[in-house]
Amino acid sequence: MKCAKCQGAAEGWKCAICGAESKAHDAEHTHGEPASDRHCMPMCSACGAAEAHCSC
Numbered sequence: 001m002k003c004a005k006c007q008g009a010a011e012g013w014k015c016a017i018c019g020a021e022s023k024a025h026d027a028e029h030t031h032g033e034p035a036s037d038r039h040c041m042p043m044c045s046a047c048g049a050a051e052a053h054c055s056c
Contacts, residue, residue: 003044006056010042016050 003010014021016039017031027037044054 001042003042003046003051003054003056005051005054006044006046008056009045010051011045012043013040014043014048014050015039016041016052019050 001010012021012023013025015029025040029040030037031039041050044051047055
């Protein structure tokens with residue numbers, strides 16, 4: 001898996017809203033109205049951020 005922002009390696013998943021981490025995508029972890037899992041995204045291995053917040 002790759003980080004869409006820096007194209008580096010991504011391992012695990014991270015919520016861009018609350019920072020919750022998991023080894024696999026959790027479709028039950030939702031935010032917003034209507035509830036959506038779109039904020040659960042690959043976690044950049046280099047900086048540890050959700051790919052939307054990657055600082056690499």
